Amino acid sequence: MAFQNMVNMQLMMFLLVGIGFFVRKKGIIGGTARKELVNFCLYITLPFNIFHSFRMDWDSGMLTAFLEVLLLSIGYNVISIFISFLFYHRRNPGGRSR
Numbered sequence: 707m708a709f710q711n712m713v714n715m716q717l718m719m720f721l722l723v724g725i726g727f728f729v730r731k732k733g734i735i736g737g738t739a740r741k742e743l744v745n746f747c748l749y750i751t752l753p754f755n756i757f758h759s760f761r762m763d764w765d766s767g768m769l770t771a772f773l774e775v776l777l778l779s780i781g782y783n784v785i786s787i788f789i790s791f792l793f794y795h796r797r798n799p800g801g802r803s804r
Contacts, residue, residue, distance in 0.1 A: 715755050722747065 726743070729735050735743065
C-alpha cells in the first residue's frame with residue numbers, strides 16, 4: 707500500500723512536469739505567472755507530497771529500525787572523529803597551519 711502511494715505520487719509529479727513543459731513550449735503562461743507557479747509547486751505542492759509519502763501505519767519494528775540507524779550513525783560519527791583527530795595530529799604535530 708505504501709509503495710503504491712509513492713508510485714502514485716511520483717507519477718503525479720511526472721505528469722505535472724510534463725504539463726509544465728508543454729505549457730512553456732506553447733507559451734501559454736508568461737514569465738511572472740510561471741515564476742508564481744514554480745513557487746507554488748516548490749513551497750506548497752512538494753512539501754505536501756513529501757508528508758503524504760511518509761504517512762504509514764505504526765509498527766513496533768519501525769522503532770527498532772530507527773534505533774539501529776541512530777546507533778549506527780552515532781558510532782560512525784564517533785569513529786570518523788577519532789580517525790580524523792588521529793590523522794590530523796599526526797600530520798600537524800605543532801598545531802594548525804593556515
